[in-house]
Amino acid sequence: MKTYNIIFTGVGGQGLMLLSSILGKAAVDAGLEVMTGEQHGLSQRSGSIYVHFRVGEPISPIIPYGTADMMIAMEATEALRYIEYLRDDGVVIMSNRVMPSPIETAELIADKERNYVTLEMIEERVRTVTSRVVVLDSLGLAMKAGNPRTENSVLVGAACACEDFPIPVEKVREAVLALVPPKTRDANSRAFELGLKAGASCLRE
Amino acid sequence: MAKLEDLLDTTIGRRVLLLANEAIARGVLEAGVRLVALYPGTPSSEIGNSLFKMAPHIPNFYFEFSTNEKVALEVAGAAAIAGVRAMMVCKGPGLNVAADPFFSLAYVGVRAGLVIVVADDPGMWSSQNENDSRYYALMGNMPMVEPADPAEAKSLLLAAYDLSEELELPVLFRTTTRVNHSRAGVELGPIRDRPDKVEFVKEPFRFVPVPAVARTRHPWLLKQMEQAREISESSSLNFCIGREECEVGIITSGVSYNYVLEAIQELDLEAEVFKIGITNPLPRDSIVDFLRRHKRIIVVEELEPYLERQVRAFAQHQDVAVNIYGKEDGLFPRVYEYSTQTVVDALTKILGRPAPIDLTSIQEKEKRLPDLPPRPPLLCPGCPHRATYYAIRVVTRGKAVYPSDIGCYTLSIAPPLETADILFDMGSSVTTACGIAQVTGQDVVATIGDSTFFASGLPGLVNAVYNQHPIALVVLDNRTTAMTGHQPHPGTGVTGMHQKVNPIDIEKVCRGLGVEWVRTVRPFESLAKLVADVREMLEWVRENKAPAVLVSREPCALLTAAERRRSGESPPPYYVDPEVCTACGRCLNRFACPAMYLDTETGKAVIDETLCNFCGVCVSVCPHGAIKRRE
Numbered sequence: 001m002k003t004y005n006i007i008f009t010g011v012g013g014q015g016l017m018l019l020s021s022i023l024g025k026a027a028v029d030a031g032l033e034v035m036t037g038e039q040h041g042l043s044q045r046s047g048s049i050y051v052h053f054r055v056g057e058p059i060s061p062i063i064p065y066g067t068a069d070m071m072i073a074m075e076a077t078e079a080l081r082y083i084e085y086l087r088d089d090g091v092v093i094m095s096n097r098v099m100p101s102p103i104e105t106a107e108l109i110a111d112k113e114r115n116y117v118t119l120e121m122i123e124e125r126v127r128t129v130t131s132r133v134v135v136l137d138s139l140g141l142a143m144k145a146g147n148p149r150t151e152n153s154v155l156v157g158a159a160c161a162c163e164d165f166p167i168p169v170e171k172v173r174e175a176v177l178a179l180v181p182p183k184t185r186d187a188n189s190r191a192f193e194l195g196l197k198a199g200a201s202c203l204r205e
Numbered sequence: 206m207a208k209l210e211d212l213l214d215t216t217i218g219r220r221v222l223l224l225a226n227e228a229i230a231r232g233v234l235e236a237g238v239r240l241v242a243l244y245p246g247t248p249s250s251e252i253g254n255s256l257f258k259m260a261p262h263i264p265n266f267y268f269e270f271s272t273n274e275k276v277a278l279e280v281a282g283a284a285a286i287a288g289v290r291a292m293m294v295c296k297g298p299g300l301n302v303a304a305d306p307f308f309s310l311a312y313v314g315v316r317a318g319l320v321i322v323v324a325d326d327p328g329m330w331s332s333q334n335e336n337d338s339r340y341y342a343l344m345g346n347m348p349m350v351e352p353a354d355p356a357e358a359k360s361l362l363l364a365a366y367d368l369s370e371e372l373e374l375p376v377l378f379r380t381t382t383r384v385n386h387s388r389a390g391v392e393l394g395p396i397r398d399r400p401d402k403v404e405f406v407k408e409p410f411r412f413v414p415v416p417a418v419a420r421t422r423h424p425w426l427l428k429q430m431e432q433a434r435e436i437s438e439s440s441s442l443n444f445c446i447g448r449e450e451c452e453v454g455i456i457t458s459g460v461s462y463n464y465v466l467e468a469i470q471e472l473d474l475e476a477e478v479f480k481i482g483i484t485n486p487l488p489r490d491s492i493v494d495f496l497r498r499h500k501r502i503i504v505v506e507e508l509e510p511y512l513e514r515q516v517r518a519f520a521q522h523q524d525v526a527v528n529i530y531g532k533e534d535g536l537f538p539r540v541y542e543y544s545t546q547t548v549v550d551a552l553t554k555i556l557g558r559p560a561p562i563d564l565t566s567i568q569e570k571e572k573r574l575p576d577l578p579p580r581p582p583l584l585c586p587g588c589p590h591r592a593t594y595y596a597i598r599v600v601t602r603g604k605a606v607y608p609s610d611i612g613c614y615t616l617s618i619a620p621p622l623e624t625a626d627i628l629f630d631m632g633s634s635v636t637t638a639c640g641i642a643q644v645t646g647q648d649v650v651a652t653i654g655d656s657t658f659f660a661s662g663l664p665g666l667v668n669a670v671y672n673q674h675p676i677a678l679v680v681l682d683n684r685t686t687a688m689t690g691h692q693p694h695p696g697t698g699v700t701g702m703h704q705k706v707n708p709i710d711i712e713k714v715c716r717g718l719g720v721e722w723v724r725t726v727r728p729f730e731s732l733a734k735l736v737a738d739v740r741e742m743l744e745w746v747r748e749n750k751a752p753a754v755l756v757s758r759e760p761c762a763l764l765t766a767a768e769r770r771r772s773g774e775s776p777p778p779y780y781v782d783p784e785v786c787t788a789c790g791r792c793l794n795r796f797a798c799p800a801m802y803l804d805t806e807t808g809k810a811v812i813d814e815t816l817c818n819f820c821g822v823c824v825s826v827c828p829h830g831a832i833k834r835r836e
Contacts (some may be wrong), residue, residue, distance in 0.1 A: 139815065
């Protein structure tokens with residue numbers, strides 16, 4: 001099997017490590033080889049973070065530039081920040097959420113002419129790299145599922161809708177339920193299905 | 206985030222997804238380790254966190270979060286001398302703290318396996334330097350083993366215990382961030398039993414290195430290291446892959462091995478690779494044979510030219526005429542972590558080959574991107590440190606000197622708080638404050654976390670009291686070791702074995718040491734009182750020319766958020782009333798909570814309710830009373 005590379009990006013605290021654990025467990029339970037490269041510690045505190053996730057025949061824990069088959073972004077700005085990892089025509093599954101950082105806010109206060117980075121601007125730039133972009137209202141769908149902290153299940157669900165996604169959807173579903181806090185299992189299960197449906201309809205378009 | 210039942214599972218041969226740090230914790234079980242002592246430090250932290258979860262479920266096992274790394278190594282070293290397998294774990298700078306017992310332990314040796322796990326941090330993802338701990342092994346004459354991935358993190362750990370017992374020497378188990386924080390499938394092996402109690406058999410003329418004893422131990426140590434080299438020559442931990450008859454030979458270790466394999470695949474290069482698992486002592490004769498087999502030798506390792514210099518010395522000593530390429534020619538960097546790209550770049554340069562992928566198109570792609578606003582790590586929304594630093598700024602207006610320490614609160618270096626001026630290592634806030642206060646006329650307000658206070662702050666405070674240094678010390682007591690993932694410490698009342706004990710009270714400790722002005726304040730109760738206390742403390746220090754301590758006590762925001770999620774409680778959120786807000790910008794400019802942003806149309810502040818952690822401090826920061834709580 002060819003190695004399939006996924007890069008997760010987002011803001012520290014959003015739950016990227018859980019995302020990595022879920023897909024990693026699903027892959028190992030499906031008998032696949034996995035190797036990840038993660039950022040822990042200091043980078044958890046509202047900072048920009050990314051996780052390298054490689055499944056198939058991974059040799060090293062870091063995805064070379066321009067070879068990621070998929071990006072899962074929990075925050076839109078962070079999708080753009082690491083877009084150079086994506087191969088041409090790779091898939092981007094991204095949240096429509098834009099979280100302004102206090103540094104950006106300070107710059108805006110100093111320069112009244114400036115504006116926050118917008119989703120439209122980010123999406124436009126991402127689309128110059130690939131046409132396969134799924135933008136999800138992950139927070140909205142998570143709330144619909146009954147818990148705003150299930151955004152990562154929404155995004156994982158959407159990733160599974162991608163036709164060349166290498167991990168069997170059943171294994172991913174099981175891993176979600178095994179690794180999320182027991183009290184949130186139902187909400188996460190609903191979030192996963194909502195993401196799967198939303199991803200499928202986006203990718204069909 | 207492996208499940209506890211996976212870490213404890215007895216199904217031999219089952220493959221489980223483990224972070225390398227979790228694989229090391231599992232290795233503790235499989236190696237029959239009886240005692241582990243450590244002080245948490247990223248990138249090694251998850252080893253302790255996993256063992257903390259596992260400890261109550263393992264028969265005859267003792268685990269502790271020691272007060273610091275020196276303490277941890279002494280506890281573990283003594284256990285191994287008594288006759289049980291033991292382990293100490295630390296990050297690179299933590300081994301500096303434990304350097305004193307480290308050298309003695311090599312001299313006296315051990316009766317049962319002792320492994321010292323050290324996690325270096327190339328790239329400085331969470332450390333104050335890139336110190337290359339491999340030189341400790343060289344300087345201290347200690348065997349060293351280096352894993353390359355999560356599977357080796359466990360299998361080589363088991364080998365390290367065997368090596369330790371064969372040689373009666375501690376073994377340094379050196380990892381790097383990219384190994385520690387890599388996840389992969391790891392096969393579970395059988396769990397080894399641990400003895401309950403052993404008897405300490407006295408042998409003072411071995412274990413008490415007074416000069417007369419130490420003089421006999423040094424030659425013994427060198428003899429053991431010669432035996433270690435012989436083991437290294439034939440060990441399966443040092444192996445070659447690829448065809449022997451080819452021009453290029455690559456010597457590598459640790460995660461660089463993976464990058465080398467990926468790079469030669471990308472380049473379709475024929476090369477023999479010598480992967481070194483026992484990196485001290487090196488298999489000298491095997492390396493010399495390897496040097497003789499190839500025309501060009503390339504040494505690939507992160508940080509310092511540790512392998513390279515020894516390989517060059519072997520070539521010189523054995524008169525091998527071969528071209529050796531590495532850092533000393535500037536072909537490989539001596540800073541930051543490597544990737545496959547680093548190795549590809551160097552190999553194409555050395556071998557005069559074209560680059561396999563078109564980097565210019567990627568650079569083009571990057572150029573098309575806008576300048577995104579930076580997003581460095583920050584103090585969390587609802588972090589009590591933000592309130593304390595805000596109060597310190599209000600009183601001192603940025604004019605005092607602010608010695609900082611190691612913890613989340615070092616992030617106060619960022620604007621607008623800007624309350625970190627000098628930092629060396631754990632505990633240096635107190636001591637650098639002393640130095641600055643003695644030679645300047647400036648106010649000095651030092652900050653230190655609760656865990657760091659116990660780890661390394663105490664000797665400095667004794668010094669400050671006894672030598673009468675005029676410093677204001679604020680202990681940021683958030684009831685946990687937050688930065689490394691919330692481990693207990695002596696102030697929390699919980700041990701590594703989950704036993705409830707009397708917490709050590711920081712205020713009482715300070716009084717006991719003779720600090721005359723000591724007070725505890727709750728920053729979330731009243732920001733005004735916090736400001737008044739900081740002001741009073743500074744005035745007292747100026748007047749009395751002696752140290753004063755303010756303990757600012759409020760649990761870490763991540764702990765309170767987790768507690769809230771557990772209880773299912775959802776308190777009414779805070780919001781900015783746009784009718785009252787005057788767009789003065791004080792909250793955004795001075796307090797800068799990540800849960801607040803600017804409404805660019807109105808210039809007024811907005812609170813993101815999904816990020817707010819309910820500390821409510823912004824209510825007191827607003828001079829107009831515009832921040833309110835929903836009913």
